[in-house]
Amino acid sequence: MDIRQLRYFLEIAREGQITRAAKRLHMEQPPLSRQLKQMEKELGVTLFDRSGKRLELARAGELLRQKAESLLQQFHESLNEVKELDEGVRGTLAIGAVVSCVSLLPPKIKLFHERYPNVTFHIREGDHFLLGDLLHHRSIELVVTRLPFEFVPVPKAYEIMPLPSDPFVAVVPRPWIAQTKLGSGSVTLRQLADCPFLTLKTDKTTGMHERVLERFRQSAAEPRVLCECSSVAIAVALVAAGIGMTILPKSVMASFPHPDIATVAIADTVFKSEVGIVWLKDRYLSKSARHFIGMFR
The missing domain is CATH 3.40.190.10 (Periplasmic binding protein-like II)
Incomplete structure (x- = not known):
């Protein structure tokens, strides 16, 4: 099984139908069906329950979905880390903030933009649970928040830098x-x-x-x-x-x-009120995220 097949599997899991998944992958349905059967044969398990109109993940399929999402995320992070090795600070920095900390961002973003004009921002606002979920799934890289951070799906999974x-x-x-x-x-x-x-x-x-x-x-x-x-x-x-x-x-x-x-x-x-910046421990942080955190030190 390779990275390409994992992408196929995840798209089928998201769409719940091979026809729609094939359309999103810009390929024909028969080759995608063959790839799914090949994966199930190689693993010796049934990945989807095919009894209803929609393909539902079997127990083995749900486990593979969790592992595949993590593997692909690490794969993309590794590629980004290699690409950034000889590049300047650029790209999109995705950050989150609870509404009570939004006022801390404008002066830092203004200064950051002056120093690193090739970086754009994607800012999400929400409560601890929404932002924690986005952080856990790598939709954002860091959160500016009130402490303690209430979203803790995995104990000791976060790095926290306290702010004044x-x-x-x-x-x-x-x-x-x-x-x-x-x-x-x-x-x-x-x-x-x-x-x-x-x-x-x-x-x-x-x-x-x-x-x-x-x-x-x-x-x-x-x-x-x-x-x-x-x-x-x-x-x-x-x-x-x-x-x-x-x-x-x-x-x-x-x-x-x-x-x-x-x-x-x-x-x-x-x-x-205690305030801090939170990010995932032992996970890759982009250059822009590291420099942004540095501006608060």
Whole structure:
């Protein structure tokens, strides 16, 4: 079995039909069918269940799919590593960022582009689970994220470079500054406990939500949770409408400037968010990815 046959197999697995797979591979159906039979004969197993309208992977086929994807990825990475040996920094750098870290990217990308004009960017935004999945499947090379990184399919699979920590602040409707004691320049968590609270929480990621609630408990306070928001954008929109307040890392608000929103320092606790760059351990990193990480050191 060779690399070409593995590509054929993976295309059949994706399409679930030899006719469609042959069309995507720009070849006729009979030769592709012969290649599949040859693979099954060589391995001595049945790779697909052919009982339905769609070809479904058998147990052996599913195992081969996982191994084949990994082998082909390593094969392409090896080719890229060889090609880059005598080349400058060029190509496309695919990176991910959680929305609360997006504001960290523009100054670095601007400087990087000035130094390496032959590199283009592909940027994906999402939660830990989406970005972790993209990283695991090599759709992106690195992630700028809040720590800890909650997507961990394989323990100790990641390298993490910590970045400077980011203080949490109270994000409040601007009219509240004049109407309450928040105008003193700082506020305690006990004061905030009396305000309608908008918390960030999704079905998969709960780290920031739990950290904020724990800080309230340490201050012998319990927030009045009005709404659980699945994104920073939702929470900020509700704050701007005067519905409630939230607590976010200070740098987040650089991405959501709004005239009806004010940020206030939290006085009674040292409350910071840890930030870092995450990439797969023991996997090839392109020159552009290595140089981009270097700009944060």
